[in-house]
Structures are given as structure tokens and as C-alpha cells.
Amino acid sequence: MEINNNSANLKPSASSLRWGILRRAVLHRAKNLEDESRFISRKAAKGFNLIPCQLLHHDHESRDARLCYTLPIQGSPKLVLTQRVDNNADLSDFEMCNRFNIDNTGLVCQWPSEDVLAYFCLSNADMFRSKRVIELGSGYGLAGLAIAAATEALEVVISDGNPQVVDYIQHNININSGAFGETRVKSMKLHWHQKEISNLSHTFDVIVASDCTFFKEFHKDLARITQLLLKNVGPSEAIFFSPKRGNSLDKFLEEIENNGLLFSITESYDTEIWKRHQQYINGDDSWAGYEKDHCYPLLIRISR
Numbered sequence: 001m002e003i004n005n006n007s008a009n010l011k012p013s014a015s016s017l018r019w020g021i022l023r024r025a026v027l028h029r030a031k032n033l034e035d036e037s038r039f040i041s042r043k044a045a046k047g048f049n050l051i052p053c054q055l056l057h058h059d060h061e062s063r064d065a066r067l068c069y070t071l072p073i074q075g076s077p078k079l080v081l082t083q084r085v086d087n088n089a090d091l092s093d094f095e096m097c098n099r100f101n102i103d104n105t106g107l108v109c110q111w112p113s114e115d116v117l118a119y120f121c122l123s124n125a126d127m128f129r130s131k132r133v134i135e136l137g138s139g140y141g142l143a144g145l146a147i148a149a150a151t152e153a154l155e156v157v158i159s160d161g162n163p164q165v166v167d168y169i170q171h172n173i174n175i176n177s178g179a180f181g182e183t184r185v186k187s188m189k190l191h192w193h194q195k196e197i198s199n200l201s202h203t204f205d206v207i208v209a210s211d212c213t214f215f216k217e218f219h220k221d222l223a224r225i226t227q228l229l230l231k232n233v234g235p236s237e238a239i240f241f242s243p244k245r246g247n248s249l250d251k252f253l254e255e256i257e258n259n260g261l262l263f264s265i266t267e268s269y270d271t272e273i274w275k276r277h278q279q280y281i282n283g284d285d286s287w288a289g290y291e292k293d294h295c296y297p298l299l300i301r302i303s304r
Contacts, residue, residue: 047112047287048276050119051142058085069142073122076150077179081172083140111139113210113241113297116273118143120241120299121208123270125151131205134159134229136190136222137212141169147208149179156183157204159190192221197228204229207238210297213252214245223255226302230261236304241297249298256302266299 051069058065069079121128121143128151135144135158144158158169169187177185190197207229212222230236242249256263268274280290287295 047115048119048273050115050273050276051146056080069146071122071146071150072119073125073150076122077176079142079145079149079172079176079179081140081142081145082168082175111211112295113243114139114142116297117208117210117239117241118146119273120239120270121147122150128153128206130154132203133157133206133208134188134200134204136192136207136209136225137161138169139165141172141187143208143210144169145172145176145179145185148183148185149176151183152181153183156180156185157188158185159188161189161191163189190225192218192225194225197225201228202230202232205231205234205236207302208240209238210241211243212240213242213249216248216251219252219255223252223259223261226256227259227261230302230304232304238300238302240300240302242300243295243297244293246293249300253300261302261304263300263302266301269299 051072054068054070056066056068063084064082065085066080066082069081071077071079128147131153132155133144133147133153135141135147135156138144138158138160141158144156147153148156158173160166160169166187166189173185173187190200207226209222213219226238230238242252244250253263253265277292277296280287280295281292284290
């Protein structure tokens with residue numbers, strides 16, 4: 001049988017990576033990651049560990065667990081989130097992914113960039129005060145819930161394209177409702193390719209998102225929805241956190257420019273996050289396989 005030597009140099013497609021993530025989740029093989037997983041900022045035992053997290057309850061007959069997140073701001077409430085046990089999925093997740101043409105990785109675990117986004121937002125609370133905020137691709141909603149609990153935002157919409165994820169988000173909003181003060185908080189199923197969002201168009205002061213630029217097949221839609229959601233009267237901006245991952249981030253930013261938006265990239269944006277990044281780069285083995293290009297989230301600020 002003839003072997004094509006060039007095939008060994010090909011990176012896996014976005015769809016094969018997505019299925020690989022889910023396959024490992026179904027088979028509970030988190031410790032035996034396949035070669036292609038080096039292209040994702042996979043979750044370590046602690047990640048950046050910026051927001052302390054404690055397991056409250058896990059019934060081993062259930063896929064779900066309750067975790068308590070302690071926000072690192074004096075006087076802030078603790079948040080209790082219900083989420084899947086790490087690396088736990090089943091065939092219904094595959095079916096949902098196919099039916100809605102969505103990325104289902106938000107159900108697999110809490111990804112490191114979400115931790116960074118939440119911490120950054122808490123450290124820069126003034127930028128959200130009295131503002132309308134939407135989180136895209138929220139997963140379990142840690143960042144959006146943290147903004148709602150600690151920044152005095154006017155409104156926070158926590159969105160995802162996966163209806164299963166949105167159910168978790170709404171549940172987490174309900175169980176933390178006493179933490180939000182006067183801030184209005186709601187969940188929303190939002191597909192980035194939606195053509196009709198007239199009730200949302202140009203209404204948000206701030207958009208936040210983490211690790212949403214991985215799949216190149218979604219770049220055009222993500223850039224388009226960003227442009228549609230940002231207010232076009234008065235100041236507004238999108239705050240994205242994403243590792244560079246080869247040319248993936250660059251390709252997304254090309255789409256941002258194609259939509260008439262401006263952007264800036266900042267590598268060192270927080271002293272504590274940078275310190276932990278340097279520790280991982282310099283040999284701290286608590287995050288095995290840590291690589292700057294695939295694991296360290298850059299700060300991308302997008303505006304008109």
C-alpha cells in the first residue's frame with residue numbers, strides 16, 4: 001500500500017478536532033490525549049486558577065456537579081454553578097452538535113480562557129458599570145455571572161448557541177439570583193449565523209467572549225455578529241480572550257477588519273495572569289504541555 005508522506009504534516013480539520021474532543025469525553029480518556037489535542041488550550045487540573053473553585057456536591061450517578069467559585073474581590077458574593085463533570089459527555093451531545101451545527105465543547109469542561117476573562121472583568125469592573133453587556137459562547141457562564149454579581153452592570157445577557165448549554169446557564173442564573181443586585185440577567189440561545197436579531201442589533205456597550213476563535217469555520221459569523229451587536233452610537237467595544245494558535249486568531253482578525261471594525265492585541269494585560277503564564281513557561285509542571293501559542297490567551301479589544 002502506498003503511503004502519502006505529506007499527510008503526516010497536515011493539521012486536523014476543525015470538525016475532526018471537535019469530534020476528537022467529544023470522543024475523548026465519551027470514552028473518559030482525558031489522561032490519554034491524542035496528538036491533535038495539542039492544537040487546543042486544553043484544561044489542566046487547575047488552569048490559571050485565578051478564581052478559587054470548590055466542589056460542593058457530586059452524585060456519582062449524575063453527570064452534573066455543583067461548584068462554588070469565590071470571586072477575588074472583597075465583599076463580592078460567591079457563585080454556585082452547576083456544570084458537567086469534566087470530560088463527561090454522551091451520544092446525545094453528538095446528536096445536538098450535528099442537529100444545530102454547533103461547537104459542543106462548552107459542555108466538556110470550564111476552559112482556561114473563561115477563567116482569565118472572568119478575572120480580567122472583575123479587575124476592570126468600572127468598564128461594565130451601568131452598561132449593557134453580552135457574553136458570546138458562554139459555556140456555563142462564569143464570566144457573565146461574575147460581571148453580573150460584581151460590576152453593577154445595567155444588564156448582562158449570557159448567550160450560547162447550544163440549547164443544552166443555555167439550560168445550564170439559566171439554571172445557574174436562577175440559583176445565583178440573589179447575587180445580582182439591580183443588574184438584569186438573562187440567558188439567550190444565540191447562533192452567530194442568525195440573520196434576524198433586530199431586537200439586539202447595535203444595543204450593547206460591551207461584548208465579552210473567551211476561546212471563541214478556535215474553529216475557523218465560525219470566524220465569518222462571529223465577526224459579523226460582533227459588528228451587529230456593538231452599539232453604533234457612543235463608545236462600545238468587544239473584549240475577547242483567545243490564544244494565537246498558529247494563524248487561527250490572525251484569520252479571525254482579518255474577518256473583523258472585513259466588517260469595518262478596529263482591533264488591538266495586548267499580550268501582557270494583567271500582572272497576576274502574566275506571572276502565572278511565566279511560571280508555566282519556565283517549567284511549572286502543574287500544567288503539563290503548556291505552550292504559549294496554544295494556551296496563553298491574548299487580549300483582543302474590538303471597536304468601531
